[in-house]
Structures are given as structure tokens and as C-alpha cells.
Amino acid sequence: MSIDPSTRSREREQTKEQDPAEEQAREKERPAGDDSERPLFALPEEYKPQKRAAVERRIQQAMEILAERKQILVLMHNDPDPDAIASGWAMEQLIRHYLPDANLTLGHGGLIGRAENRTMVKLFTPHLRHFARLEVTEEHALDAFDAIVLVDTQPAAGNHLLYGTEIPLERIVWAVDHHPPRRSQTRALVHDVRPEIGACSTLLAEYLAAVGLVPDAALATALFYGIKSDTRGLSRQATPLDTWAYMATRNLADIELLNKIEQVRLPRSYFRSLSDALANTTIYHCAAVSPNGTEEEPTPEEAGAASNPSPDEQERRNEANGEENGIPPCEGDVTVSLLFDMTRPDMAAEVADLLMRLENVSWAICLGIYEDRIVISVRTDVPDARAGRLVRSIVGRNGTAGGHDTMAGGRIHLPNATPAERVAFLHNLVPRFLRALGVADAHGDPLLKSRE
Ligand SMILES: [Mn+2]
Numbered sequence: 379m380s381i382d383p384s385t386r387s388r389e390r391e392q393t394k395e396q397d398p399a400e401e402q403a404r405e406k407e408r409p410a411g412d413d414s415e416r417p418l419f420a421l422p423e424e425y426k427p428q429k430r431a432a433v434e435r436r437i438q439q440a441m442e443i444l445a446e447r448k449q450i451l452v453l454m455h456n457d458p459d460p461d462a463i464a465s466g467w468a469m470e471q472l473i474r475h476y477l478p479d480a481n482l483t484l485g486h487g488g489l490i491g492r493a494e495n496r497t498m499v500k501l502f503t504p505h506l507r508h509f510a511r512l513e514v515t516e517e518h519a520l521d522a523f524d525a526i527v528l529v530d531t532q533p534a535a536g537n538h539l540l541y542g543t544e545i546p547l548e549r550i551v552w553a554v555d556h557h558p559p560r561r562s563q564t565r566a567l568v569h570d571v572r573p574e575i576g577a578c579s580t581l582l583a584e585y586l587a588a589v590g591l592v593p594d595a596a597l598a599t600a601l602f603y604g605i606k607s608d609t610r611g612l613s614r615q616a617t618p619l620d621t622w623a624y625m626a627t628r629n630l631a632d633i634e635l636l637n638k639i640e641q642v643r644l645p646r647s648y649f650r651s652l653s654d655a656l657a658n659t660t661i662y663h664c665a666a667v668s669p670n671g672t673e674e675e676p677t678p679e680e681a682g683a684a685s686n687p688s689p690d691e692q693e694r695r696n697e698a699n700g701e702e703n704g705i706p707p708c709e710g711d712v713t714v715s716l717l718f719d720m721t722r723p724d725m726a727a728e729v730a731d732l733l734m735r736l737e738n739v740s741w742a743i744c745l746g747i748y749e750d751r752i753v754i755s756v757r758t759d760v761p762d763a764r765a766g767r768l769v770r771s772i773v774g775r776n777g778t779a780g781g782h783d784t785m786a787g788g789r790i791h792l793p794n795a796t797p798a799e800r801v802a803f804l805h806n807l808v809p810r811f812l813r814a815l816g817v818a819d820a821h822g823d824p825l826l827k828s829r830e
Pocket residue numbers: 461462530556576577578608
């Protein structure tokens with residue numbers, strides 16, 4: 379990471395000093411034909427100075443607290459994805475910039491399975507430390523840290539190592555996250571949770587730019603890939619700040635490094651898991667859509683009832699449409715995939731992402747078994763669908779769940795269940811999801827049915 383030359387140029391402008399050599403060096407850095415004063419990694423033009431000052435203050439405040447602590451842990455959520463890995467690494471570098479002598483550990487729980495994500499760790503964060511759940515709950519491995527910084531998750535979420543432990547709250551110094559906030563009052567001392575933002579990497583890019591730091595090519599590549607994968611190339615939940623961060627990091631990224639991650643060779647087991655998942659995928663067609671794919675015209679009577687339904691009738695319809703969860707009526711198809719024996723927990727998310735590419739699909743539900751737990755991954759393209767709420771309502775107190783409007787996940791631990799009981803549990807979840815989405819009576823079609 380380097381100091382943004384524009385920061386120096388701003389200082390110089392203020393002091394009216396001119397340094398011709400430096401000016402020349404700066405000219406060289408600028409692409410030909412660009413006579414603007416825009417620095418290499420500047421916040422968007424419309425970004426308000428007050429906002430920048432607030433971000434700087436927030437960083438300063440966190441650094442002041444961290445400077446007083448002895449052991450700092452930058453912690454990602456369990457089973458980290460590219461956004462979590464990139465955010466954790468950027469946070470680590472940001473802290474090192476301010477506190478070069480700090481004892482700093484980058485850590486995560488769970489498992490990094492996806493080949494792309496493992497490559498990221500190998501290339502960028504080989505020092506990333508894995509904490510086993512057992513180690514945390516029984517040996518209190520986290521007790522060694524008097525400062526914890528959470529990235530891509532927040533104190534009240536259930537998807538990180540602090541969940542279920544009794545870590546004193548004052549140790550959670552900083553949380554930077556873009557998941558919807560929990561109702562709980564549990565907050566980090568410096569708490570930056572902005573659910574409208576598409577990727578946590580965007581927030582870290584904003585931090586760096588706000589304090590005039592330029593990520594090097596490797597960090598820019600990591601942040602770019604984090605934003606790209608969390609927002610599916612800006613197509614999912616992307617704000618203008620995400621677009622800015624995506625472009626700004628892409629300009630500095632190393633395309634060769636990016637290819638190494640995105641085009642990584644996949645093990646044969648990957649294709650077997652994928653094949654199993656597709657063979658166990660069923661498509662449920664929404665009742666509102668007639669078999670030829672067009673919306674059925676309501677009869678005049680139905681149309682009349684629709685404009686003025688009795689309260690009873692409205693309630694019945696809401697239930698049929700899954701509106702008790704605040705879920706908009708189903709319009710496309712719903713796919714449900716059962717992954718009976720996953721070799722890694724993040725396979726469910728990967729399959730759900732893939733099935734969202736299927737024509738006419740508006741919800742992709744993946745239910746898998748990994749070790750002693752059920753792993754749920756949900757994707758949708760229905761705006762304001764509250765997928766996170768849907769998964770939470772189904773998981774209830776049996777496990778942990780969370781997510782955004784259009785992507786969500788959950789875990790249900792069944793430590794005492796036999797393998798057969800876990801499979802039965804998985805099957806039982808299917809009608810519950812279908813009911814919640816208003817397609818309980820829908821006809822199910824195997825994805826890979828033989829051609830008629
Ligand atoms: Mn994220």
C-alpha cells in the first residue's frame with residue numbers, strides 16, 4: 379500500500395509550494411491524455427467532504443482504541459468467501475499502516491472450500507489462521523486477544539467464532555459489515571454496518587481512499603474480486619459506492635493474478651459433487667404462471683374479487699403467496715437442490731449461484747449436509763425478497779441464519795442425529811420452503827428429466 383500522491387499534491391496546493399521533479403513524476407503516473415487532477419485511488423467526485431471526514435474520524439477512533447490493546451485479531455466469518463478474505467486482508471493492512479508494531483492476527487472459523495477462495499488465501503493471506511470451533515469453546519483460544527475486529531460480519535450474527543462464547547463486549551473494538559443489522563443491542567465499540575452496500579470490500583476501499591492510501595496491485599485484485607463475487611459483477615445489490623470501488627480497484631488490479639483465482643483448476647471431486655447436486659434438483663413451477671409460460675388472465679369475477687377482497691380472502695391469499703414472511707408473490711420458478719453429502723460447506727452457495735442462471739428461475743434453494751449439520755443457501759432475483767428473513771423463519775431456534783434481500787444462508791446443527799435422521803430432516807425442509815414461497819401445491823419437475 380502506498381500514500382496517494384494526490385494527498386501530497388493537496389498538501390502542496392495548500393502551502394503553495396511547487397516541486398518540479400515531483401510534478402514530473404506525477405505526470406508519468408498519469409495515463410496519456412488525462413489532464414485531470416484525479417488521483418489514482420480517489421473517492422467518487424460526488425462524495426461529500428463531510429462524509430469523508432466522518433469516515434476518517436471513525437478510523438482514527440478505532441486506531442486510538444487498538445493502540446491501547448496488546449493482541450489484535452481481525453476475524454472473518456466462518457467459511458469465508460472472497461469478500462470476507464479481501465476485507466480481512468485490507469483491514470489488516472490498514473491497521474498495520476497506523477500501528478506498525480501491533481501484534482496482529484488474521485483469523486477465521488469454519489472451512490475455506492471453494493477452489494477460487496483457497497487460491498486467494500494461498501496468494502494473498504497464507505498467514506491466515508484457522509481456529510477450530512472446539513479450540514474456541516473448550517480451550518478459549520480467543521482469550522488471548524484483547525481486541526477483535528470483525529469484517530463482513532457483526533457481533534450479533536451467528537456466523538463467527540464469537541457466537542456462543544462469552545467474550546466481553548469491550549473486546550469487540552470494530553465491526554465493518556454490510557449484512558442487515560440484528561435487532562440485538564450488541565454493538566462493537568466502533569460499529570460500521572451498512573446493509574445497503576453490496577460488499578464489505580467496498581467499505582474497506584472507501585476507508586483506504588478516505589485516508590489517502592492506495593492499495594497495491596495484489597490488494598486491489600483481492601478487493602475487486604471480493605466486490606465482483608458479492609455483487610455478481612455489480613448485478614446484485616450494488617450501490618454507486620460499490621460501482622466506484624469496483625472500477626477503482628479494477629484499475630489497479632493485476633489481471634494475471636485475477637485469472638489465477640478465477641480460472642483455477644478444479645478437482646475431480648468438484649464435478650462429482652456438482653453432478654450429484656444437479657441430479658437432485660427439482661424445479662417447482664409457480665401456480666400463477668400457466669404451462670405455456672404466460673400469466674393467466676383472471677376472469678371478470680376474479681378480477682373483481684382481487685380489487686376488493688374480504689379480509690378472510692386476503693389472509694388466505696397472503697398465506698398462499700407466502701406473504702406472512704413479507705415475501706412478494708412468486709413469479710418465476712423455484713429450484714430446490716438436495717446435496718446429501720457435501721465435501722465442503724460452501725458447495726451449497728456455489729450450486730445456488732449456478733441455478734440462478736437457469737431460465738425463468740426466481741428462487742434457488744440449496745439444502746445440504748456437511749458433517750453433523752444442515753447447510754442452507756438461498757438466492758433470489760426478486761427485489762426486496764427478504765431472503766434472510768425467510769431462512770431465519772425456517773431455521774428458527776434450531777440454528778443460525780442470516781443474509782440480505784437476495785442471498786441468505788443458514789446452519790442447523792444436528793450433533794445427535796444419525797445420518798438417516800439428517801437426511802430425513804433435509805427432506806422435511808423442502809415443503810416448508812415451498813409453503814413459505816407460496817408454491818406448496820406446485821408440480822415438481824426434475825431438472826435433468828430426459829427429453830420428451
Ligand atoms: Mn460480504
